[in-house]
Amino acid sequence: MNTNAAQTVIAGNANATDQLVTPVKYRFMERALLSCAGVVSLLSLVLGGKIWLAAVLLVAAYASFRVIPQSRLTAAVATGVASLLAAYVLLGQVNIAESRQPLGFWFQVIAAWLLAWMCVEQLSAIKTLSRSYAGLLNIIIPVLFGVWLLLLWELLTQGFNVPQVLLPAPSLIAERFVSSPHILWADFQQTFLKAVLIGYAIGCGAGFVVAILIDRSPFLQRGLLPIGNLVSALPIVGVAPIMVMWFGFDWPSKAAVVIIMTFFPMLVNTVAGLSAATPMQHDLMKTYAASYWQSLFKLRLPEALPFIFNALKINSTLAMIGAIVAEFFGTPTVGMGFRISTEVGRMNVDMVWAEIAVAAVAGSLFYGAVALTERVFTFWHPSIRG
Amino acid sequence: MSDLLSNNSQQTESVINVNNLSLTFPTSDGDVHALSEIDLTINRGDFVSFIGPSGCGKTTLLRVIADLEQATSGSIDVNGMTPHEARLARAYGYVFQAASLYPWRTISKNVALPLEIMGLDAAVIRERVRKNMELVDLAGFEKKYPWQLSGGMQQRASIARALAVEPDLLLMDEPFGALDEIVRDHLNEQLLKLWAQTNKTVVFVTHSIPEAVYLSNRIVVMSPRPGRIHDVIESNLPRDRELSIRETPEFLTLANRVRDGLRAGHSYDEVA
Amino acid sequence: MKKSAFFPIVVVVAAIVLLWYVFTVVMNLAWEKSVAERAGTTPSFTTMVSNTMQQERPVLPAPHQVVEEIINTTFKKKITSKRSLIYHAQITLSSSMLGFLMGTLLGIVLAVAIVYNEALNKSLMPWIIASQTIPILAIAPMIIVVLNAIGVQGLLPKAFISMYLSFFPIVVGMVKGLNSPERSHLDLMHTYNASAVQTFFKLRLPTSLPYLFTSMKIAVAISLVGAIVAELPTGAVAGLGARLLAGSYYGQTIQIWSALVVASILAATLVMLVGLVGEWVNRRMGLAQSNSSGGTL
Numbered sequence: 001m002n003t004n005a006a007q008t009v010i011a012g013n014a015n016a017t018d019q020l021v022t023p024v025k026y027r028f029m030e031r032a033l034l035s036c037a038g039v040v041s042l043l044s045l046v047l048g049g050k051i052w053l054a055a056v057l058l059v060a061a062y063a064s065f066r067v068i069p070q071s072r073l074t075a076a077v078a079t080g081v082a083s084l085l086a087a088y089v090l091l092g093q094v095n096i097a098e099s100r101q102p103l104g105f106w107f108q109v110i111a112a113w114l115l116a117w118m119c120v121e122q123l124s125a126i127k128t129l130s131r132s133y134a135g136l137l138n139i140i141i142p143v144l145f146g147v148w149l150l151l152l153w154e155l156l157t158q159g160f161n162v163p164q165v166l167l168p169a170p171s172l173i174a175e176r177f178v179s180s181p182h183i184l185w186a187d188f189q190q191t192f193l194k195a196v197l198i199g200y201a202i203g204c205g206a207g208f209v210v211a212i213l214i215d216r217s218p219f220l221q222r223g224l225l226p227i228g229n230l231v232s233a234l235p236i237v238g239v240a241p242i243m244v245m246w247f248g249f250d251w252p253s254k255a256a257v258v259i260i261m262t263f264f265p266m267l268v269n270t271v272a273g274l275s276a277a278t279p280m281q282h283d284l285m286k287t288y289a290a291s292y293w294q295s296l297f298k299l300r301l302p303e304a305l306p307f308i309f310n311a312l313k314i315n316s317t318l319a320m321i322g323a324i325v326a327e328f329f330g331t332p333t334v335g336m337g338f339r340i341s342t343e344v345g346r347m348n349v350d351m352v353w354a355e356i357a358v359a360a361v362a363g364s365l366f367y368g369a370v371a372l373t374e375r376v377f378t379f380w381h382p383s384i385r386g
Numbered sequence: 387m388s389d390l391l392s393n394n395s396q397q398t399e400s401v402i403n404v405n406n407l408s409l410t411f412p413t414s415d416g417d418v419h420a421l422s423e424i425d426l427t428i429n430r431g432d433f434v435s436f437i438g439p440s441g442c443g444k445t446t447l448l449r450v451i452a453d454l455e456q457a458t459s460g461s462i463d464v465n466g467m468t469p470h471e472a473r474l475a476r477a478y479g480y481v482f483q484a485a486s487l488y489p490w491r492t493i494s495k496n497v498a499l500p501l502e503i504m505g506l507d508a509a510v511i512r513e514r515v516r517k518n519m520e521l522v523d524l525a526g527f528e529k530k531y532p533w534q535l536s537g538g539m540q541q542r543a544s545i546a547r548a549l550a551v552e553p554d555l556l557l558m559d560e561p562f563g564a565l566d567e568i569v570r571d572h573l574n575e576q577l578l579k580l581w582a583q584t585n586k587t588v589v590f591v592t593h594s595i596p597e598a599v600y601l602s603n604r605i606v607v608m609s610p611r612p613g614r615i616h617d618v619i620e621s622n623l624p625r626d627r628e629l630s631i632r633e634t635p636e637f638l639t640l641a642n643r644v645r646d647g648l649r650a651g652h653s654y655d656e657v658a
Numbered sequence: 659m660k661k662s663a664f665f666p667i668v669v670v671v672a673a674i675v676l677l678w679y680v681f682t683v684v685m686n687l688a689w690e691k692s693v694a695e696r697a698g699t700t701p702s703f704t705t706m707v708s709n710t711m712q713q714e715r716p717v718l719p720a721p722h723q724v725v726e727e728i729i730n731t732t733f734k735k736k737i738t739s740k741r742s743l744i745y746h747a748q749i750t751l752s753s754s755m756l757g758f759l760m761g762t763l764l765g766i767v768l769a770v771a772i773v774y775n776e777a778l779n780k781s782l783m784p785w786i787i788a789s790q791t792i793p794i795l796a797i798a799p800m801i802i803v804v805l806n807a808i809g810v811q812g813l814l815p816k817a818f819i820s821m822y823l824s825f826f827p828i829v830v831g832m833v834k835g836l837n838s839p840e841r842s843h844l845d846l847m848h849t850y851n852a853s854a855v856q857t858f859f860k861l862r863l864p865t866s867l868p869y870l871f872t873s874m875k876i877a878v879a880i881s882l883v884g885a886i887v888a889e890l891p892t893g894a895v896a897g898l899g900a901r902l903l904a905g906s907y908y909g910q911t912i913q914i915w916s917a918l919v920v921a922s923i924l925a926a927t928l929v930m931l932v933g934l935v936g937e938w939v940n941r942r943m944g945l946a947q948s949n950s951s952g953g954t955l
Contacts, residue, residue, distance in 0.1 A: 029775075117777070124777040138780065145781035165807055223666030233879040233929045234922040235886050238898075241906030241914050246717065280486050283454050287480040288500045288551075289473050298499065302490045320793035328799065328890050329906055340796055341891060344803045352800045360792040367791035380489035380531060 029121055030068060037061045037114040040107050049104025053089055056082055057111045064118065076122035079115040080144065086112035087151045094158045101159050109155055116148045168350040177354040183339070184358050191336040192362050194251040195323040199258025204315055206259065207266025208308070215274055215296075228268040236261050240326035249330050257326040262315040269311035273304025306381050309374040316366045324359065401555060401587045402428040402451060407460030409446060419612030420446045424460070426606065426615060430554070433581055433588045435598035436606045437644060443613020444591045444606075445559055451589065452480050452557050464555070476504060478555040479548030483563055485540035487532035487547075494519065494528035497547045504551070518546040521580065538569035542576075549584075556588045562597070574600055575629060582625065595648075596632055599623075599640045607647035617647040678721050685717040686710035719912045727916040740896070743920050750897040751924060753813050754885035757820020758878050764821065765828025765877075766870070772829070773836040773862070774854070786829050794823065798884065799891035816888040816897075823884040824877035831873025835866025864943060871936025878928045886921060898924075 041049075041057040060082030064075035090109055094101065123141050128134050150170050156162065157169040164172065177184070214220040240257050247253035277300050285295040327337025336355055343351040378384055409421040421443045428434050436444035449455040450462060453469035464472035472478065487496045494515050501511040519525050522542040532540055541561055548556060562570045574597060581588055592598050598605050599621065607617040621640055623631060631637050690706045690713075701709070711720040719727075728743065735742035772778045798819045805815040839861050847857045889899030898921045905914035 029777075120781050121777040124780045138784075141777075141780040142782075142784035146785065166804055219666050220670070221666075222663045223668075223670030226663055226667055227670060230926055233875070234925050235879075235883045235918075237883060238886060238902055238918045238921055241902050242911065242918075244906065245909070245911065278486075280482050280484060281488075284480070284482065284486055285503075286454060287452055287473065287478070288503045289476060290503045294503050298503065299488070302488065305490075317791055317793065321795045324793055324796045325887055328887070329903070337796070341799050344799050344891065347803075347807075349800065349804065356796055356800075359796050363792035364788055378490075380533065382533075385533065 026068065027125075030065075030118070033114050033118045033121065034061050034065050037111045037118065040114065041111040044104040044107035044111065047104035047107055048102030049108045050089070050093070053086055053108055054104075054111075057086055057108065057115065060115060061111075061118075064115075064122075068122070072122045072126050076119045076126075079122065080119035083112045083115040083119060083148075086115070087148075087155070090155060091151070091158075094155060100161075105159065109152075109159075113148065113152060116144065120144055165347050165349055168353060172350045173353040173357065176350040177357060180351070180354070184354060186334050187336045187339050187355065188358055188362065190251060190331075190334045191254070191323050191327065192320075192366075195254035195326075195335075196258060196319045196366075198251075199255035199323065200262055200315060200319040202255070203259035203262030203319070204266045204312060207263045207311070208270050210263075211267050211270035211274065214271070216292075221271055225268060225271060228264045228271075231264045232268065237322055237325045240322075240329045243326065244330045249332050251335075254323045254326040254331075254335075258319045258322040261318045261322040265314050265318070266308075266311040269307045269314075270304060273307025274300050276300075276307065277303045305378050306374075306383070309370065309378060312370050313367060313374070316370050317363065320359065320363045320366070399430045400427045401430050401432075401465060402426070402589070403461075403463050404447075404451075405461045407450065407457045407462055409443075409450060409455060409457050421450070421457070422612035422614045424615055426618075428587060428589060428604075430587055431585055432604055433590065433602045434604045434606060435590045435592055435602040436608060437592055437595065437598045438608030438613075438616075438648065439610055440593070441613070442608040442610040444608050446613065447608075448557055448559050448589060448591050452478060476500070476551050477553055478557050479551045479553040481541075481545055481548045481556070481558040481561045483560045485532065485537075485544040487540055487543055489531065489533055491531075492528065493524065493530050493532065493535070493543050496532065496543060497550050500547060500551050514550050514552070515546075518550045519543075521549060521583075522546040523576065536569075537565055538573060541565065541573065545577075545580075549580075554586055556586050558588065558590045560591050560593070563593070570597070571629060577601065578627060595641050595644050599637060599644060600627065600629075600632060605640075605644055607644060609648075616650065619643055619647065675721055678718075679711075682716070682718050682720045683707050683710045686713055689713065689717065714912075715909050716911055719915050723912055724915045724919055727912045728919060731916065732920075743898075743901070743916065746896060746898050746901050746917070747920055747924060750882070750885045750889065750899065750921070753816035753888070753897075754820045754878075754881045756813065757817035757884065758824050758881040760817065761821040761824030761877060761881065762828050762874060765825045765873075766832055768825075769829050769832035769836060770858075772833050779833075783833065786826060790826055790830065794826075795884065795887055798887050802888055802891045816885050819888040820881035820884040824881040827873045827876040827880070828870070831869045831876075832866060835869025836862045838869065839865045867939055867943065868936070871932065871939065874932050874936070875929050878932050879925055882921070882925050882928065 038058060038061045041054045041061070044057075045051060045054045060078050064078045067078065068075045086108060090105065090112065093105065120141055123137055123144075126137060128137070153167075154169050154171060157167055162169075168176075214224060237257065239260055240253075243253040243256040243260075247256050281299055281303070282295070285299055290298070324337035324340070327335045328341050331338040336359055339355050340352050343349075343355070375384055404424050404426040407421060407424040408419070410417045410419050412418075424447060436447060438444050446455055450457055451464060451469060453473040462469060465475075465477050467475065467477070487493070488499070491499065497515045497518060498511050501514060506514075515528075516525075519528060522545050524539065524542055524546060527535065527539065527543075532543065535543070545561070562573050565573065577588075578601060580586075588601075590598075590601060592601075603621045603623075603625070605619040605621065606615055607619065608614065609616040619640065623636060623640070687706065687710055690701075690709050694701055694706070710716070711723065713719075716723070731741060731743040735744075737744050737748075739745060768782075772783055801819055802815050805811075805818070843861055843865075844857070847861055852860070885897070886899035886902070889895075889897040890903055898917050901917035902914055905911065905917065
């Protein structure tokens with residue numbers, strides 16, 4: 001009897017892991033979220049919300065509550081679909097009606113948002129052994145979060161008629177984005193393709209070369225390293241007005257700011273990276289009677305690569321900041337920083353947001369490209385091979 | 387230090403001669419006598435182990451032979467040259483405690499590393515890499531990266547890397563110290579086979595008595611503070627050895643002699 | 659191995675100052691030449707060189723001119739005067755400090771929430787990490803102007819920018835720190851049946867402190883940058899950023915350089931202070947550790 005019982009327990013466990021979903025008892029968060037969602041959608045009935053939508057929200061909350069012990073995934077899908085459907089309907093409602101929304105509308109927004117939160121909770125609680133499945137979840141969850149952030153932004157700005165000057169709705173920003181590609185492209189070209197990329201290349205290149213040049217002088221390294229570390233904490237963007245005076249309004253002055261900002265992180269990191277090889281690795285090269293350049297190229301530079309890429313990643317962000325802020329001090333009538341500061345002055349906030357969206361996408365793509373290159377070149381490093 | 391010269395009459399050509407060699411490291415607490423008045427001759431074809439407690443200078447002595455440390459006084463020659471000249475002539479292969487393979491190179495690229503530095507032809511490199519990978523039983527793993535291999539396989543690759551230089555002399559610094567007992571036994575067996583095949587001179591640092599007795603035909607027992615040679619024990623075991631030899635009375639007698647030597651070296655130190 | 663870095667630093671700094679003087683002469687010489695040409699005189703080379711270091715609006719002011727200007731605008735002016743650099747520095751400092759403190763607090767709170775809620779960790783954390791790669795400083799002018807439009811003025815808008823700039827590194831560092839205890843240490847607390855609160859205060863929080871101070875050093879530096887940039891769009895009213903902008907409007911290079919130097923000194927001091935506090939805390943924790951282990955002997 002005893003052995004039988006033990007076997008069934010083991011079999012039960014095996015089944016549970018097979019399903020990728022381990023049913024457990026309710027957690028506090030689940031009870032709280034679902035009961036709040038239920039109460040809020042009930043209240044929305046009384047306060048003038050759409051009746052059928054309230055019913056959908058209620059059913060989804062109840063159904064997911066019942067289904068949690070069997071399958072987290074089903075509960076997540078139920079709440080996720082219901083919340084997105086509700087958001088779609090509510091968006092339609094807010095677009096048609098110009099006047100103020102009844103309180104029930106806002107209660108339904110809250111209920112839908114709670115269900116979305118519930119969906120994320122459920123997805124995060126799924127424990128899976130499959131790598132690709134986990135990877136998919138790790139993308140879906142933040143994307144859902146981002147989508148809901150945008151939805152709430154849209155609903156709140158539209159529903160409360162928030163003045164455009166204060167915070168334009170995402171749809172307005174998107175409209176502006178689509179309707180002015182020429183301006184955005186010209187600004188991108190001026191700021192990113194010229195100032196950022198050229199300054200980044202020169203600044204990083206110079207930092208690397210100087211690090212190699214002072215490699216044979218421990219004296220210079222001891223003197224330059226603390227200064228390099230100090231400089232990286234200073235508000236270097238402040239040199240922008242000086243650079244504008246020296247190199248004029250066009251992109252070279254911005255590239256100069258970027259060069260100064262990116263030089264020191266590269267210098268400090270490369271010097272640190274070149275001393276990263278262990279004594280045993282140095283001994284190995286010594287037993288081969290390797291020359292200075294042979295051990296530099298075959299041992300020390302590969303060993304320094306993770307440090308160099310670290311600097312390249314830090315610098316990708318610094319370069320964007322440097323170029324945009326430098327434009328606040330004067331530019332020809334084109335450039336992302338120029339556009340932001342002038343359109344803010346004219347209260348064209350949607351254009352500013354569109355420009356910021358370009359900057360955000362450019363910045364993260366730039367960083368992503370560097371990070372991807374890093375993966376190719378330092379595939380062997382423990383932090384990458386995972 | 388009874389008979390430093392090997393009794394093997396055919397192979398009396400000496401490879402390493404150490405005369406009255408001392409090495410002191412200056413530290414903040416005063417000088418540390420890492421090696422004191424060392425006299426030693428190692429002949430062609432010998433398998434010599436240095437054994438002793440930590441701090442006895444066994445690794446330091448090996449590093450002096452490899453020109454990774456310089457003696458403060460006394461003389462040493464390797465293949466009739468100074469250690470420095472011998473290093474520049476790539477006269478030896480050195481195996482470290484850790485495999486120290488470069489993670490960004492495949493196994494075959496790692497084995498090829500010293501050959502690239504010597505500036506050999508690509509075809510020669512390819513051939514030597516193939517040969518030595520086979521010798522250490524790693525054929526088929528050429529395209530793997532070091533971190534995809536077990537510790538024992540990594541250490542075998544590092545031995546192949548040392549052999550690829552085709553030196554007559556192999557210097558090994560506790561190469562199997564970090565491995566577990568089973569892997570270590572296996573690699574000991576393979577190393578002996580390799581020694582028999584290639585007839586190289588091997589200098590081997592270890593702190594394991596069975597390993598020293600099993601592998602060597604001469605065992606140099608060292609003692610610490612200051613680091614010096616306490617005894618040199620000639621092994622009368624046959625060159626062809628199986629792992630099972632470790633249970634024979636001859637083996638145990640030798641092991642006991644080594645153990646007594648280590649103990650004596652220690653107590654002498656404590657009395658002084 | 660550990661030789662003092664003092665002498666090399668002095669030599670490198672001296673070399674930089676020397677180079678600065680050389681550049682001062684080279685870059686300002688053209689102006690002297692054109693002045694001489696217009697006046698129709700041919701002054702000796704040495705007069706021209708010494709003149710390059712005394713121009714009113716040089717291309718590059720000599721170091722001693724900058725030092726002189728800083729002394730003139732700090733010790734020789736009343737603190738309340740609009741021409742006092744101390745007045746401007748204190749305005750920038752107060753908003754950046756307020757923002758830094760708010761950002762640190764907010765960052766810590768959010769980090770705790772992220773560590774204890776898996777849903778937040780999986781949904782919010784990727785966005786916070788991604789936001790580090792975008793130039794968020796670009797939003798500064800908009801925030802200032804928008805807040806101005808709804809009547810929020812003075813210290814608060816600038817502090818707000820410093821806050822959201824310093825907030826991101828704090829969250830990322832603190833989440834890393836709170837997750838840094840080793841598995842075995844957490845298991846140990848588990849064997850004591852410690853509550854979540856106990857585990858937090860006795861294990862997670864102490865282990866996270868070194869990470870916190872490392873991020874605070876980054877945060878304090880960037881909060882100052884934020885405050886300076888935030889002073890630009892309101893049209894050079896007060897603060898170090900305003901001094902930079904005013905200097906660039908009127909070509910007052912010496913004024914720009916002195917504002918820049920004071921801002922740098924301020925940043926270096928702040929980073930050093932945070933570093934010192936961090937070291938003190940770490941040392942105290944280290945001492946506490948050795949005391950307790952000494953007690954078991």
